[in-house]
Amino acid sequence: MERFMGGGMLPLVLTxxxxxLLYRILVHFRKGAHVQGAVVVITGASSGLGKxxxxxxxxxxxxxxxxxxxxxxxxQVVQELTASSTDxxxxxxxxxxxxxxxxxxxxxxxxxxxxxxxxxxxxVLINNAGISYRGNILETHISVQRDVMETxxxxxxxxxxxxxxxxxxxxxxxxxxxxxxxxxxAIPYRSAYAASKHATQAYFDCLRAExxxxxxxxxxxxxxxxxxxxxxxxxxxxxxxxxxxDKTTASGRDPRDVAQLxxxxxxxxxxxxxxxxxVPNVAVYLRTLWPAxxxxxxxxxxxxxxxxxxx
Ligand SMILES: NC(=O)C1=CN([C@@H]2O[C@H](COP(=O)(O)OP(=O)(O)OC[C@H]3O[C@@H](n4cnc5c(N)ncnc54)[C@H](OP(=O)(O)O)[C@@H]3O)[C@@H](O)[C@H]2O)C=CC1
Ligand SMILES: CCCCCCCCCCCCCCCC(=O)OCC(=O)COP(=O)(O)O
Numbered sequence: 001m002e003r004f005m006g007g008g009m010l011p012l013v014l015t016x017x018x019x020x021l022l023y024r025i026l027v028h029f030r031k032g033a034h035v036q037g038a039v040v041v042i043t044g045a046s047s048g049l050g051k052x053x054x055x056x057x058x059x060x061x062x063x064x065x066x067x068x069x070x071x072x073x074x075x076q077v078v079q080e081l082t083a084s085s086t087d088x089x090x091x092x093x094x095x096x097x098x099x100x101x102x103x104x105x106x107x108x109x110x111x112x113x114x115x116x117x118x119x120x121x122x123x124v125l126i127n128n129a130g131i132s133y134r135g136n137i138l139e140t141h142i143s144v145q146r147d148v149m150e151t152x153x154x155x156x157x158x159x160x161x162x163x164x165x166x167x168x169x170x171x172x173x174x175x176x177x178x179x180x181x182x183x184x185x186a187i188p189y190r191s192a193y194a195a196s197k198h199a200t201q202a203y204f205d206c207l208r209a210e211x212x213x214x215x216x217x218x219x220x221x222x223x224x225x226x227x228x229x230x231x232x233x234x235x236x237x238x239x240x241x242x243x244x245x246d247k248t249t250a251s252g253r254d255p256r257d258v259a260q261l262x263x264x265x266x267x268x269x270x271x272x273x274x275x276x277x278x279v280p281n282v283a284v285y286l287r288t289l290w291p292a293x294x295x296x297x298x299x300x301x302x303x304x305x306x307x308x309x310x311x
Pocket of ligand 1: 043044045046047048049050067068069070073100101102103104128129130131132151178179180181222223224225226227228229230231233249252
């Protein structure tokens with residue numbers, strides 16, 4: 001072993017670490033994309049991470065198009081942003097709003113047209129809107145599985161595909177999606193949510209490869225728990241609202257910090273970012289490198305967390 005390390009292995013490891021460090025330094029100092037004046041579309045901008053992204057991109061001088069289902073809540077966000085505009089030296093713009101339901105396939109194309117009419121182009125699309133789920137698969141109606149998929153996956157894909165041709169024509173644009181750590185690992189009692197986020201990851205990985213030739217980057221951001229209303233708004237197996245702030249959510253990251261990292265990922269045109277602590281990061285690697293152990297840990301979690309009704 002000593003001879004092995006002393007021979008060719010040690011210099012190889014050190015060179016690899018050196019190359020990796022150099023690459024990280026180059027990425028760090030690479031000229032960032034301009035956000036000032038860029039047309040940035042944010043879905044799910046009425047609350048949580050979407051609202052904080054709206055704040056951060058507005059302060060950076062973006063021309064915002066905020067999307068959501070509730071016109072009055074979006075208007076409230078616009079008022080908050082315009083009231084805060086006097087605090088900044090940066091030129092800021094009054095955001096536009098477009099109201100539509102991502103789960104309603106018929107309205108997404110119309111919404112995309114309305115979005116394009118705001119400024120004639122889209123520079124950055126941030127697909128943030130989403131809904132979570134809590135439930136046991138045995139007690140979950142199939143319509144719930146479809147509904148979560150409809151909002152998190154099909155709605156997001158439909159909006160992206162409706163806005164993509166205008167970006168391809170201009171050979172310019174940037175597609176961002178807020179996925180989740182659960183787009184990389186699946187944990188018990190989150191089947192609908194984890195499945196929708198895994199599908200999201202796969203779709204946007206395909207898209208990244210397909211549209212790189214048009215100079216349109218694709219960024220998938222996978223956060224761990226964030227302190228928002230995601231768990232309150234989650235649906236359960238019978239379609240009713242969960243309505244509880246889970247401990248994991250309450251002790252999650254501040255959405256303002258996550259929004260800053262979204263801005264950084266847009267500026268650096270990052271491809272895939274995990275915004276989470278050590279344990280979720282280790283779990284992601286474990287799922288790939290030692291799946292048997294990962295599955296054992298998940299089965300044990302499933303047994304501890306819930307008992308099906310028939311036991
Ligand atoms: N909070 C967390 O722990 C984590 C969150 N994420 C992801 O972050 C994203 C934002 O969630 P977060 O801010 O936490 O949660 P919130 O519940 O606070 O925000 C979700 C947003 O999505 C919008 N939305 C939900 N359903 C639809 C729909 N059918 N059509 C249009 N808009 C819709 C909501 O708008 P409306 O006002 O109309 O309800 C709301 O603005 C989600 O994709 C989530 O999966 C990822 C990892 C962790
Ligand atoms: C240092 C030793 C580590 C050993 C690793 C063992 C594996 C432990 C499992 C860890 C699971 C982490 C799950 C993280 C889930 C998460 O962050 O989800 C983010 C969300 O999208 C939250 O949505 P939700 O609706 O579930 O609140």
